[in-house]
Amino acid sequence: MKTAVFGLGSMGYGIATSILNAGHETFGFDVAPSHVEKFVSEGGAVAPLADIAPNLECVVVVVLNAAQTEDVLFGENGIATKLKEGCVVIACATVSPAVARDLSHRCSEQGVLYLDAPISGGSIKAANGELSVMASGPAQALTAARPVLEAMAATVFELGDKAGAGSAMKSVNQLLAGVHIATMAEALTFGITQGVTPEKFLEVISQCAGSSWMLENRAPHIIEGDYTPHSAVNIWLKDLGIVLDIAASANFDAPVTKAALQQYVSANEQGHGLEDDSAVAKVYASQANVSLPGSK
């Protein structure tokens, strides 16, 4: 399938190469020319958007948020009006269910299919074509997107024929994932105050009832003192912010999420916004005056 990927960041780049490696002609677009150049050096295609848009069969949008997704589709140089009838948009950014429904509606007015398709799994799984996709939208959209979904994902959860359901499930997942990282950081640093080393923490807790997917994935970053951002602290300001916006519009109180978000806010205020999200542990370490591995 002739496919374009918009957004070649840590997730989008891996998705684009996975689609390319599956044998699809794949065009890459990004605001950073260096990302595009790197993708072309690996065999990615490049062309002026206006030239190729009418021939595209699939568009994957892997940008930061709702505003950027809307800009790609309906902004000044938006592509939705340039795509041919039956082209499918796979929309991967974390957005609210209401935004997903709105974008789906506006695409359908152009004869363009829209798949609400947020992703989970991180940059390594993106590079390996092994993401999880939480997909919802018309059966036609799912069918049209299938070859590209198979290239980028190990698991496609089919969540019904209405845009919004995929984004709803994604926001539920983000609530949990964001809270679990902060809770891991809270427990790990609390343990240090009680003589539990971070290594012993991971060894024991990963085999006990206190474990979580995020604990097993992120605690090693703290133990190694390596805050290279696989997923940055600031992603949680955005994603937990989206969760709380959706919650507020449903008159739903989410006090544990609020407490976790505040820790990411503090991490950002203390200068760690662009570090790996496990750096939220630095907020706790600073407050309790204990040292994390690798710190001076």
Add this chain to the structure above:
Amino acid sequence: MKTAVFGLGSMGYGIATSILNAGHETFGFDVAPSHVEKFVSEGGAVAPLADIAPNLECVVVVVLNAAQTEDVLFGENGIATKLKEGCVVIACATVSPAVARDLSHRCSEQGVLYLDAPISGGSIKAANGELSVMASGPAQALTAARPVLEAMAATVFELGDKAGAGSAMKSVNQLLAGVHIATMAEALTFGITQGVTPEKFLEVISQCAGSSWMLENRAPHIIEGDYTPHSAVNIWLKDLGIVLDIAASANFDAPVTKAALQQYVSANEQGHGLEDDSAVAKVYASQANVSLPGSK
């Protein structure tokens, strides 16, 4: 080994039968005569405590908290002074590291070995002799306790030769486990407000980055609408209270734990204290005016 188990509740009963099934002569003690009678009907031994105490080789204390543990050992009818030299006490209740150190010291003054040995795994694993034990204490205590530990546990984490380390790790585990249950409840009910059914929640999230051991274990209770207490809401008032007491004494802020504890406090205030801890979801459902499975 001639062993006595103090406390035949949901955890202690399973431990006692596991030790019995491993071939040790096992005496059961509980404030509720019905528990003792049931244990005897399954082959458990019973005798006046004063008669058997001098002959015991191992004492397992599986009561609710520090005060009850102290009462068993050093209360009005406390056994510590009645035990022979070299008898080992396996202390399983969740207590603070400071309490564990104190009890260990006082036992050693009587010539009694003390193993700080909190447990994790729930009542089913207790019944199957498959608990995890977070053990710390003198090498002699660990050696003496080994045959009984092997009967009750699948995994024994050896956390050093000082009482307190086991309890420290347990408090870290409880922080995580208690927060994860409340977060699961928050996410599941939030999902309901967005059209995500509890069944779909469990199916999808258990395969995604938002999963936790507790989510996979407790979400099914909510889906089945079955709040039979495997572990009750009120256990978390106690255990997260212990965590926050220890944290306060170390000048450590634990805001996510505090937020989670408040939800258990609310669950208790709303009459759910003796239900399964997954009933903390009822606090969220009531606030957001949504229905959980099985509710009217």
